[in-house]
Amino acid sequence: IVDLDHFKEINDTLGHAAGDIFLQQVGQRIVSSVKGADAVCRLGGDEFAVLISGLRTPEHADAVAARLLTVLSEPVGFDGLRLSIEGSVGVACYPADATSFDELLRRADVALYQAKTARGSFSHYRVDRDESSLHRLALAAELRTALADDQFVVHFQPQFDLATGRPVGAEALVRWQHPQRGLLAPDAFIGAVEHSGLIRDFTMVVVEKAVAECASWAADGSQLNVAVNLSARNLLDKEISTDVGRVLLRHGLPAERLVLEITETTMMSELEVVEEVLGALRTMGVQLSVDDFGTGYSSLAFLQRVAVNEVKIDRTFVAGLADSESARALVRATVQLAHSLGARAVGEGVEDEALADALRTLGCDFAQGYHLGRPMPADALRKALGLRQLPLSAPGPRTEADGRHLRAIAG
Known part of the structure; x- marks a missing residue:
């Protein structure tokens, strides 16, 4: 076949x-x-x-x-x-x-x-692989039921301004509240979503939930953005800008409060269509972010062709800041590249205070990671963001200057 x-x-x-x-x-x-x-x-x-x-x-x-x-x-x-x-x-x-x-x-x-x-x-x-493959077929059927029964939930990981210590937004991360297997992380089902032809419906469910939550933050007086990941397949869908626009209108959320994260692995032979799709989203006012920057084969070519608001530095580079001069040089160059393009730089995978300090020293604008805040349900995030300013806890007595640091919030 x-x-x-x-x-x-x-x-x-x-x-x-x-x-x-x-x-x-x-x-x-x-x-x-x-x-x-x-x-x-x-x-x-x-x-x-x-x-x-x-x-x-x-x-x-x-x-x-x-x-x-x-x-x-x-x-x-x-x-x-x-x-x-x-x-x-x-x-x-x-x-x-x-x-x-x-x-x-x-x-x-x-x-x-x-x-x-x-x-x-x-x-x-191969007969020894048959069970897992049949499970994949069954999983595709379960995913259709999950969409129909609203089994997908969204958790949010906060993002912070490294200069002021204030929260600036949150990334929406989908989970599957499976009726038998409990709460499943994306690795357990995203591949099946891609292969089953459900990616468009799935993406719009996540966008709907994320935008609705961001609108509720705005109603409370917050100015936080919300970020949603797009699949490479979404970037070839010319109708996605219309669908996103309807969701924003339905919830009364300004377009600039939505950040759509895209990877840089889209094939260059399809970039003409991608440019059209992303151009329509930009015209609406939606912000665009390049996720996992530095891991795709077309990084610089992609940025040359597609105007973005944000560049997210992959966690593998951030993790090396503590002990690798080459990692520091790469992150510094990425930050400078982002700024030269009029975009902000965001460090991913901040697992300790030393990494947050290193990113700040290199001029990185925003950061997210487990040390700053784990992904959490919407109600937990709202409670945490009620603090308004979330500085990182640091050993020893705090001074006024310590207000620039961020405190981790539990997930």
Whole structure:
């Protein structure tokens, strides 16, 4: 079974007519690359099935899968655009893996889910991995129920101004209040959300909850921002600016109070669409932040093309400030780069007071991390922010100058 990794983005961005043409071109490629196949058919959506008899060994089937991936790796031309395409392939063989057609198809589907953990790859069915893959399929169904039953909750991690010690905002971090498994962290389900085609609905649920909470802070007289992470798939959705605008209007929150965090790993071949989407959000007044800066392959090129309000320095660089001169040099350069672009610099992963002091010395503007405040439910954050100023606790007697420090708040 062949699954296309980027079809939904193309369909959502360019329309169903373009998607149909895209599928026709891909189908022709598949047929051409497996001449002699007994059948090539589209199962539905962006999945194709290839049935080949007469292969002597499973390794011959793997060779066909590798050839399919090579053919699919070439961009598809459409209306002057070169659309990136990758595929994942699941392989199952009769009679080694299954003894009936239905079982063969199901096990190829299980192998496909195994392959999709690393995009652009193929996987041969392995019985020892079947349980986890079936769990992934069940998880996708549970996620649909979770969206329908409002099982997702948002916790907030506060962010502070390093110069004044005052809270300036909070990042919205989603959790799943699972009815049987309890409160689940994002690592347990985000990958499944991405692969199940639910990312748009999921993102808008998080935006809705975050904006509603920020509006309640504003009603209390607070001027805090709220930040929400966007998936790379969201950046190819031309309707997201309209959806976000409706949420802001519904809750009466000024657009500049919402910060949308994006990663820099978006493929440069798709940056034209990304620029259009982000440009529409900027025009509305929404702030843009580059998350985990320094970890993607296109850092500087991304900043050259996309105007942002904020650059978040990845925690791996912040962690090295205490004992690495090269880490200090990199963070200093990133802070200076952000300022030269008219953006603020934010240090992530501040785990102790020494790191907060180091960031302040290097001119970093804001910071967040467990030492300053763990992610916490909305009511806990409101209680903590009622303090107005949250300085870091420091050993020894406090002086007036110590007011610049921040105190950790419990999560």
